[in-house]
Amino acid sequence: MIGQLMSERQVRVDPIPREARPYQGNRAGVVTRTAAGGIDYAIIVIATLSTYASYGVFVFLLNPRGVQWPTWPFFVFLIIGFVYMVTYLTLAWATTGRTYGARVLGVRVVNFRGNKVSWPSALVRAAFCAVFPVGLYLCIVNRGNRSVQDVVLRTSVIHDWSSHHRADVTPPPPESLDEESTR
Amino acid sequence: MNLAASTSRAIPPSSPSRHQDVAVESRDEASSSQGSGDQATGDVSSRALVSLRTPETNSTVRSLSDSLVVAGLTQAMDTTLGVVVVVSKPLIAVGQWLEPVVMPLLHAAAHPPLVPAGLSPAAMLTRLRRAGTTARNELVNGVDTEVRTRATPLAKAVLERVDTTAIVLEAVDLKAIVTAALDSIDLTDTVVSRVDLERVVTAALDAMDLTALVRDRVDLAALADEVIEDVDLPEIIRESSTGVASDVVRGARMGAIAGDDIVAKWVDRVLLRRRARRTDVPHERQEILADDQATDETVREPSAADPNDRSAHE
Numbered sequence: 001m002i003g004q005l006m007s008e009r010q011v012r013v014d015p016i017p018r019e020a021r022p023y024q025g026n027r028a029g030v031v032t033r034t035a036a037g038g039i040d041y042a043i044i045v046i047a048t049l050s051t052y053a054s055y056g057v058f059v060f061l062l063n064p065r066g067v068q069w070p071t072w073p074f075f076v077f078l079i080i081g082f083v084y085m086v087t088y089l090t091l092a093w094a095t096t097g098r099t100y101g102a103r104v105l106g107v108r109v110v111n112f113r114g115n116k117v118s119w120p121s122a123l124v125r126a127a128f129c130a131v132f133p134v135g136l137y138l139c140i141v142n143r144g145n146r147s148v149q150d151v152v153l154r155t156s157v158i159h160d161w162s163s164h165h166r167a168d169v170t171p172p173p174p175e176s177l178d179e180e181s182t183r
Numbered sequence: 184m185n186l187a188a189s190t191s192r193a194i195p196p197s198s199p200s201r202h203q204d205v206a207v208e209s210r211d212e213a214s215s216s217q218g219s220g221d222q223a224t225g226d227v228s229s230r231a232l233v234s235l236r237t238p239e240t241n242s243t244v245r246s247l248s249d250s251l252v253v254a255g256l257t258q259a260m261d262t263t264l265g266v267v268v269v270v271s272k273p274l275i276a277v278g279q280w281l282e283p284v285v286m287p288l289l290h291a292a293a294h295p296p297l298v299p300a301g302l303s304p305a306a307m308l309t310r311l312r313r314a315g316t317t318a319r320n321e322l323v324n325g326v327d328t329e330v331r332t333r334a335t336p337l338a339k340a341v342l343e344r345v346d347t348t349a350i351v352l353e354a355v356d357l358k359a360i361v362t363a364a365l366d367s368i369d370l371t372d373t374v375v376s377r378v379d380l381e382r383v384v385t386a387a388l389d390a391m392d393l394t395a396l397v398r399d400r401v402d403l404a405a406l407a408d409e410v411i412e413d414v415d416l417p418e419i420i421r422e423s424s425t426g427v428a429s430d431v432v433r434g435a436r437m438g439a440i441a442g443d444d445i446v447a448k449w450v451d452r453v454l455l456r457r458r459a460r461r462t463d464v465p466h467e468r469q470e471i472l473a474d475d476q477a478t479d480e481t482v483r484e485p486s487a488a489d490p491n492d493r494s495a496h497e
Contacts, residue, residue, distance in 0.1 A: 015420075017433060020440070026462040029443020035435075106436045140450055145443075145462045161436065 016161045020106075023159045027145035028107045033136055033157055039101030044088065048081045082130050089126035094119045098160075108160040117155060125153050 016024060028036075052072065060067045092099040097108040097116045109125070111117045117125065128135070128149045135148030142151070150156055278285070293305035300306060351357070374380075397403070447460055 017437075019437060020433075023440055029440070029462075030446055031442030032436075032439040035439050104432060104435070105439055106432075140446065141454065143456075143460050145447070145460060159440070 015163065020159070020161055024161060025158055027139075028105070028157050028159055029145050030137060030140045032105050032107055032159075033139065033147070036099065036101035036105040036107055037133070037136060039104055040085075040088070040099045043100060044081050044085045047084050047088075048077055051080055051084075052077070085130045086123070086126045089129060090119070090122045093117050093125065094122035102157075106159055106161040107157050110156050110158055112154040112156075114156075117153075121153060121155070125149055125155060128153070 052070070056070055059070055089099060092102070093109045094117060096103075097110060102108060109117055109122075111121060132148065138148045138151070139145045146156065293308070294300075294303050451460065
């Protein structure tokens with residue numbers, strides 16, 4: 001009966017915890033973004049080292065007797081990591097707006113309209129972040145919690161704990177149960 | 184002797200002292216009248232009647248006469264008793280005065296010499312008394328049987344002609360009686376122990392359409408709102424659909440947000456900023472959200488319009 005009433009009244013259940021709702025749609029701060037970026041960097045490092053290990057195994061399979069563990073100069077790692085990172089960030093931001101780190105921390109990258117960033121914008125932003133990661137820390141002093149990349153490309157990293165794949169985050173509607181209960 | 188016994192039975196049980204007095208008198212009478220004859224019996228009866236005229240007896244008789252509304256009969260009985268008392272007192276005095284002389288003579292007359300014991304006046308009186316006792320018992324039994332057979336039809340006939348309900352309603356304080364009865368019994372315990380509550384409830388539920396009744400009389404919408412507000416349904420759904428990992432993620436996110444706030448607060452303090460940061464969504468995004476909101480509202484039921492709805496004001 002209550003279910004019928006709820007369906008009649010179009011009551012919606014907000015999946016976001018009450019304490020996090022005030023932050024939804026607001027730009028994330030330096031701690032959140034650093035944590036998300038740290039996860040992403042860890043993924044890239046793991047992917048780069050995996051590539052290196054895979055290459056070593058491949059060499060071993062080609063010449064098992066005279067195998068020598070490949071020695072790569074550091075810049076090779078940097079290049080591979082750069083490529084991986086740009087690719088990873090571009091794919092993530094242009095498709096869902098969030099990387100794995102951003103998903104864990106509940107943030108999403110949006111453009112100035114609040115929508116998903118386009119592929120070119122995602123590519124440019126990914127390259128910018130890979131080249132100049134320190135630009136993130138502008139958000140420490142910026143009044144709008146915006147990094148250098150955000151300022152230049154007019155993007156934002158916002159809190160978005162919802163699990164749906166919409167770029168725009170619909171706030172709790174006026175008739176939402178949780179909004180009523182928090183009044 | 185029988186009269187004395189019946190007199191003692193006539194004494195109300197609520198007056199033990201009176202009963203004792205009558206019993207003593209009866210014993211005195213019995214000792215004095217041993218073989219003295221009918222005169223002694225009459226003397227005893229008069230004494231017993233006199234002894235009955237106590238305040239308690241009078242009150243009993245008075246209440247009885249009041250209840251039967253036979254004041255004339257009571258007056259006649261009192262007059263008769265007065266005559267008996269007046270007449271019997273001198274006789275008793277004379278009897279007591281003559282007792283030392285008369286008693287031996289009466290004894291001798293009852294047991295004359297040279298007369299067989301079976302033919303003596305005492306034996307004849309004994310036989311007469313036994314015959315009288317038998318006749319009295321038969322009479323009492325006959326009356327009792329008659330009363331038993333005719334009392335019920337008589338009572339029915341009387342009750343048919345009398346509006347007992349009206350009399351009871353007029354004369355009886357039903358409220359006091361009911362209150363006293365309810366005070367003296369544990370009604371709940373009585374009902375629980377004697378009533379088949381399950382059967383009663385089942386019959387009541389079978390007889391009514393509970394669903395229709397609830398729909399008609401209960402504000403289900405308000406009730407649902409209250410229930411949902413009390414149980415925090417979204418939280419229950421969330422907890423039932425998330426696991427430990429989600430709790431960890433949730434804690435990490437909230438910790439990061441708290442870290443953001445702390446860093447922002449300290450930086451703003453160092454930079455001597457007075458206004459808080461504007462971290463809300465861009466203006467363009469607000470418009471998009473408002474458009475989405477309006478789209479959602481068109482899908483909703485028209486009656487669900489909310490005055491607080493932002494899209495409705497925009």
